[in-house]
Amino acid sequence: MAIYICTKHLFTKFSGCAVWPFIFLKTETLKNDKVFLNHEKIHLRQQLELLIVPFYSWYALEFCIHLIRLKSKDKAYRAISFEREAYANENNLSYLKQRSFWAFLRF
Template sequence: MTSTDFNHEAIHTAQMKELGYVFFYVLYVIEWLYRLCKSGNAYRNISFEREAYENEDDVYYLYLRKHYAQWRK
Protein backbone atom coordinates (compact mmCIF):
# COMPACT_ATOMS: atom_id res chain seq x y z
CA MET A 1 0.00 0.00 0.00
CA THR A 2 1.41 3.38 -0.99
CA SER A 3 1.16 6.54 1.10
CA THR A 4 -1.37 7.85 -1.42
CA ASP A 5 -3.56 4.77 -0.95
CA PHE A 6 -3.24 5.05 2.81
CA ASN A 7 -4.22 8.74 2.75
CA HIS A 8 -7.19 8.01 0.46
CA GLU A 9 -8.51 5.40 2.91
CA ALA A 10 -7.75 7.65 5.91
CA ILE A 11 -9.99 10.31 4.35
CA HIS A 12 -12.77 7.72 4.09
CA THR A 13 -12.19 6.80 7.73
CA ALA A 14 -12.60 10.46 8.73
CA GLN A 15 -15.83 10.59 6.74
CA MET A 16 -17.08 7.44 8.47
CA LYS A 17 -16.23 8.74 11.94
CA GLU A 18 -18.21 11.95 11.50
CA LEU A 19 -21.26 10.29 9.91
CA GLY A 20 -21.18 6.98 11.74
CA TYR A 21 -20.08 3.86 9.92
CA VAL A 22 -23.53 2.51 9.05
CA PHE A 23 -24.92 5.89 7.93
CA PHE A 24 -21.78 6.46 5.81
CA TYR A 25 -22.35 3.22 3.91
CA VAL A 26 -26.09 3.86 3.52
CA LEU A 27 -25.40 7.30 2.04
CA TYR A 28 -22.58 5.92 -0.10
CA VAL A 29 -24.82 3.28 -1.70
CA ILE A 30 -27.73 5.70 -2.17
CA GLU A 31 -25.46 8.24 -3.85
CA TRP A 32 -23.87 5.55 -6.03
CA LEU A 33 -27.32 4.38 -7.18
CA TYR A 34 -28.28 7.98 -7.93
CA ARG A 35 -25.05 8.55 -9.88
CA LEU A 36 -25.69 5.42 -11.97
CA CYS A 37 -28.61 7.29 -13.54
CA LYS A 38 -26.43 10.27 -14.43
CA SER A 39 -23.76 10.59 -17.09
CA GLY A 40 -20.14 9.95 -16.22
CA ASN A 41 -18.44 7.49 -13.90
CA ALA A 42 -20.85 6.75 -11.04
CA TYR A 43 -18.09 5.61 -8.67
CA ARG A 44 -15.73 8.54 -9.26
CA ASN A 45 -18.60 11.05 -8.97
CA ILE A 46 -19.67 9.97 -5.48
CA SER A 47 -18.98 12.93 -3.17
CA PHE A 48 -17.02 10.74 -0.74
CA GLU A 49 -14.77 9.48 -3.54
CA ARG A 50 -14.31 12.93 -5.09
CA GLU A 51 -13.03 14.28 -1.78
CA ALA A 52 -10.70 11.32 -1.28
CA TYR A 53 -9.28 11.36 -4.82
CA GLU A 54 -8.85 15.15 -4.91
CA ASN A 55 -6.89 15.16 -1.65
CA GLU A 56 -5.10 11.81 -1.52
CA ASP A 57 -1.73 13.36 -2.40
CA ASP A 58 -1.92 16.02 0.33
CA VAL A 59 -0.38 14.50 3.46
CA TYR A 60 -1.59 17.47 5.55
CA TYR A 61 -5.19 17.34 4.33
CA LEU A 62 -6.60 15.43 7.31
CA TYR A 63 -5.11 18.00 9.70
CA LEU A 64 -6.85 20.84 7.83
CA ARG A 65 -10.04 19.06 6.77
CA LYS A 66 -13.29 20.67 7.84
CA HIS A 67 -16.23 18.56 8.95
CA TYR A 68 -18.46 17.30 6.14
CA ALA A 69 -15.91 18.43 3.56
CA GLN A 70 -17.28 15.93 1.06
CA TRP A 71 -20.27 18.24 0.60
CA ARG A 72 -18.40 21.56 0.61
CA LYS A 73 -17.06 23.23 -2.48
Template sequence: MLVTASKYLVPKGYVAITIFPFIILRNKAHKSDEVLLNHERIHLRQQLEMLVIPFFLWYSIEFLYHLVGCRDFQRAYRKIRFENEAYSNEKSPDYLKSRPFWNFVKY
Protein backbone atom coordinates in the same frame (compact mmCIF):
# COMPACT_ATOMS: atom_id res chain seq x y z
CA MET B 1 -6.59 2.42 12.03
CA LEU B 2 -5.84 -1.22 11.30
CA VAL B 3 -4.21 -2.03 7.97
CA THR B 4 -4.38 -5.58 6.65
CA ALA B 5 -4.14 -7.33 3.29
CA SER B 6 -6.61 -9.74 1.68
CA LYS B 7 -7.12 -10.28 -2.02
CA TYR B 8 -10.47 -11.93 -1.24
CA LEU B 9 -12.08 -8.96 0.54
CA VAL B 10 -11.12 -6.25 -1.95
CA PRO B 11 -13.33 -6.20 -5.07
CA LYS B 12 -11.63 -6.87 -8.39
CA GLY B 13 -10.41 -3.70 -10.04
CA TYR B 14 -9.68 -2.00 -6.69
CA VAL B 15 -6.55 -2.00 -4.56
CA ALA B 16 -8.17 -1.21 -1.20
CA ILE B 17 -11.41 -0.93 0.70
CA THR B 18 -12.04 0.82 3.99
CA ILE B 19 -14.56 -0.40 6.54
CA PHE B 20 -14.06 1.37 9.85
CA PRO B 21 -11.66 0.74 11.58
CA PHE B 22 -9.96 -1.37 8.89
CA ILE B 23 -8.11 -0.49 5.72
CA ILE B 24 -7.99 -3.69 3.69
CA LEU B 25 -5.43 -3.81 0.89
CA ARG B 26 -5.46 -6.26 -2.00
CA ASN B 27 -1.69 -6.73 -1.68
CA LYS B 28 0.77 -6.23 1.21
CA ALA B 29 2.99 -4.23 -1.14
CA HIS B 30 0.45 -1.39 -1.02
CA LYS B 31 1.29 -0.75 2.66
CA SER B 32 4.08 1.54 1.47
CA ASP B 33 1.82 3.57 -0.87
CA GLU B 34 1.33 6.76 1.15
CA VAL B 35 -1.08 8.31 -1.37
CA LEU B 36 -3.33 5.24 -1.25
CA LEU B 37 -3.20 5.10 2.54
CA ASN B 38 -4.04 8.80 2.79
CA HIS B 39 -7.01 8.27 0.43
CA GLU B 40 -8.26 5.48 2.69
CA ARG B 41 -7.63 7.52 5.86
CA ILE B 42 -9.88 10.21 4.41
CA HIS B 43 -12.60 7.55 4.07
CA LEU B 44 -12.01 6.51 7.69
CA ARG B 45 -12.61 10.10 8.80
CA GLN B 46 -15.75 10.35 6.65
CA GLN B 47 -17.09 7.11 8.11
CA LEU B 48 -16.32 8.19 11.66
CA GLU B 49 -18.04 11.56 11.19
CA MET B 50 -21.17 9.85 9.89
CA LEU B 51 -21.13 7.07 12.50
CA VAL B 52 -20.25 4.40 9.90
CA ILE B 53 -23.65 2.91 8.91
CA PRO B 54 -25.14 6.20 7.60
CA PHE B 55 -21.93 6.67 5.60
CA PHE B 56 -22.47 3.38 3.75
CA LEU B 57 -26.16 4.13 3.19
CA TRP B 58 -25.38 7.58 1.75
CA TYR B 59 -22.49 6.15 -0.31
CA SER B 60 -24.71 3.41 -1.78
CA ILE B 61 -27.64 5.71 -2.55
CA GLU B 62 -25.39 8.28 -4.18
CA PHE B 63 -23.65 5.59 -6.24
CA LEU B 64 -26.99 4.18 -7.45
CA TYR B 65 -28.25 7.67 -8.28
CA HIS B 66 -25.19 8.37 -10.44
CA LEU B 67 -25.26 4.89 -11.98
CA VAL B 68 -28.85 5.42 -13.15
CA GLY B 69 -27.86 8.82 -14.54
CA CYS B 70 -24.70 7.89 -16.41
CA ARG B 71 -25.04 4.10 -16.81
CA ASP B 72 -21.31 3.68 -16.31
CA PHE B 73 -20.05 1.92 -13.17
CA GLN B 74 -16.65 3.66 -13.04
CA ARG B 75 -18.06 7.14 -13.76
CA ALA B 76 -20.76 6.65 -11.12
CA TYR B 77 -18.09 5.62 -8.60
CA ARG B 78 -15.94 8.68 -9.37
CA LYS B 79 -18.96 11.02 -8.99
CA ILE B 80 -19.59 10.01 -5.36
CA ARG B 81 -18.78 13.02 -3.20
CA PHE B 82 -16.83 10.89 -0.70
CA GLU B 83 -14.59 9.70 -3.53
CA ASN B 84 -14.27 13.23 -4.93
CA GLU B 85 -12.98 14.49 -1.61
CA ALA B 86 -10.60 11.55 -1.19
CA TYR B 87 -9.18 11.74 -4.73
CA SER B 88 -8.86 15.53 -4.57
CA ASN B 89 -6.84 15.43 -1.35
CA GLU B 90 -5.05 12.08 -1.32
CA LYS B 91 -1.72 13.68 -2.30
CA SER B 92 -1.83 16.14 0.62
CA PRO B 93 -0.38 14.28 3.61
CA ASP B 94 -1.49 16.99 6.06
CA TYR B 95 -5.04 17.29 4.71
CA LEU B 96 -6.68 15.51 7.64
CA LYS B 97 -4.99 17.86 10.13
CA SER B 98 -6.92 20.85 8.79
CA ARG B 99 -9.96 19.19 7.18
CA PRO B 100 -13.25 20.81 8.22
CA PHE B 101 -15.98 18.61 9.69
CA TRP B 102 -18.22 17.05 6.98
CA ASN B 103 -16.07 18.61 4.26
CA PHE B 104 -17.31 16.03 1.74
CA VAL B 105 -20.54 18.01 1.29
CA LYS B 106 -18.56 20.60 -0.70
CA TYR B 107 -17.82 18.05 -3.43
Protein backbone atom coordinates in the same frame (compact mmCIF):
# COMPACT_ATOMS: atom_id res chain seq x y z
CA MET C 1 -5.02 4.76 13.76
CA ALA C 2 -6.07 2.38 11.02
CA ILE C 3 -5.56 -1.35 11.21
CA TYR C 4 -4.21 -2.82 7.96
CA ILE C 5 -5.32 -6.21 6.76
CA CYS C 6 -3.84 -7.67 3.59
CA THR C 7 -5.96 -10.07 1.60
CA LYS C 8 -5.49 -10.57 -2.12
CA HIS C 9 -8.57 -12.80 -2.31
CA LEU C 10 -11.05 -10.11 -1.28
CA PHE C 11 -10.49 -7.77 -4.20
CA THR C 12 -10.54 -8.26 -7.94
CA LYS C 13 -11.23 -4.80 -9.35
CA PHE C 14 -9.71 -2.51 -6.72
CA SER C 15 -6.67 -2.38 -4.47
CA GLY C 16 -8.32 -1.86 -1.14
CA CYS C 17 -11.05 -0.25 0.90
CA ALA C 18 -11.72 1.36 4.25
CA VAL C 19 -14.26 -0.20 6.59
CA TRP C 20 -13.91 1.55 9.92
CA PRO C 21 -11.53 0.97 11.69
CA PHE C 22 -9.84 -1.24 9.11
CA ILE C 23 -8.12 -0.61 5.82
CA PHE C 24 -8.16 -3.76 3.70
CA LEU C 25 -5.31 -4.00 1.21
CA LYS C 26 -4.92 -6.27 -1.79
CA THR C 27 -1.16 -6.56 -1.32
CA GLU C 28 1.34 -6.08 1.47
CA THR C 29 3.25 -3.50 -0.59
CA LEU C 30 0.31 -1.08 -0.39
CA LYS C 31 1.23 -0.50 3.27
CA ASN C 32 4.04 1.68 1.90
CA ASP C 33 1.89 3.68 -0.54
CA LYS C 34 1.33 6.93 1.38
CA VAL C 35 -1.04 8.41 -1.21
CA PHE C 36 -3.21 5.29 -1.33
CA LEU C 37 -3.33 5.08 2.48
CA ASN C 38 -4.16 8.78 2.74
CA HIS C 39 -7.10 8.24 0.38
CA GLU C 40 -8.40 5.41 2.57
CA LYS C 41 -7.81 7.37 5.79
CA ILE C 42 -9.95 10.18 4.37
CA HIS C 43 -12.72 7.58 4.02
CA LEU C 44 -12.21 6.50 7.64
CA ARG C 45 -12.69 10.11 8.76
CA GLN C 46 -15.84 10.42 6.63
CA GLN C 47 -17.19 7.22 8.15
CA LEU C 48 -16.61 8.47 11.69
CA GLU C 49 -18.28 11.81 10.95
CA LEU C 50 -21.42 10.07 9.72
CA LEU C 51 -21.36 7.48 12.53
CA ILE C 52 -20.33 4.66 10.18
CA VAL C 53 -23.66 3.03 9.15
CA PRO C 54 -25.17 6.23 7.68
CA PHE C 55 -21.95 6.65 5.67
CA TYR C 56 -22.56 3.36 3.86
CA SER C 57 -26.23 4.18 3.25
CA TRP C 58 -25.34 7.60 1.83
CA TYR C 59 -22.51 6.08 -0.25
CA ALA C 60 -24.82 3.43 -1.72
CA LEU C 61 -27.60 5.93 -2.41
CA GLU C 62 -25.22 8.31 -4.19
CA PHE C 63 -23.80 5.44 -6.23
CA CYS C 64 -27.28 4.34 -7.34
CA ILE C 65 -28.33 7.87 -8.27
CA HIS C 66 -25.14 8.45 -10.27
CA LEU C 67 -25.41 5.01 -11.90
CA ILE C 68 -28.89 5.82 -13.18
CA ARG C 69 -27.77 9.27 -14.31
CA LEU C 70 -24.40 8.33 -15.84
CA LYS C 71 -25.06 4.70 -16.91
CA SER C 72 -21.53 3.65 -15.96
CA LYS C 73 -20.32 1.96 -12.77
CA ASP C 74 -16.91 3.63 -12.98
CA LYS C 75 -18.36 7.09 -13.60
CA ALA C 76 -20.94 6.57 -10.84
CA TYR C 77 -18.18 5.56 -8.40
CA ARG C 78 -16.05 8.60 -9.34
CA ALA C 79 -19.05 10.94 -8.90
CA ILE C 80 -19.70 9.96 -5.27
CA SER C 81 -18.94 12.97 -3.04
CA PHE C 82 -16.84 10.87 -0.65
CA GLU C 83 -14.68 9.62 -3.52
CA ARG C 84 -14.39 13.07 -5.07
CA GLU C 85 -13.07 14.46 -1.78
CA ALA C 86 -10.66 11.55 -1.30
CA TYR C 87 -9.28 11.70 -4.86
CA ALA C 88 -8.98 15.49 -4.78
CA ASN C 89 -6.92 15.39 -1.58
CA GLU C 90 -5.09 12.05 -1.57
CA ASN C 91 -1.78 13.68 -2.56
CA ASN C 92 -1.99 16.20 0.29
CA LEU C 93 -0.60 14.12 3.14
CA SER C 94 -1.46 16.83 5.69
CA TYR C 95 -5.06 17.14 4.49
CA LEU C 96 -6.59 15.34 7.46
CA LYS C 97 -4.89 17.77 9.86
CA GLN C 98 -6.58 20.75 8.20
CA ARG C 99 -9.80 19.14 6.95
CA SER C 100 -13.03 20.71 8.16
CA PHE C 101 -15.94 18.71 9.54
CA TRP C 102 -18.14 17.18 6.80
CA ALA C 103 -15.81 18.54 4.10
CA PHE C 104 -17.22 16.02 1.61
CA LEU C 105 -20.34 18.23 1.31
CA ARG C 106 -18.29 20.65 -0.81
CA PHE C 107 -17.90 17.92 -3.41
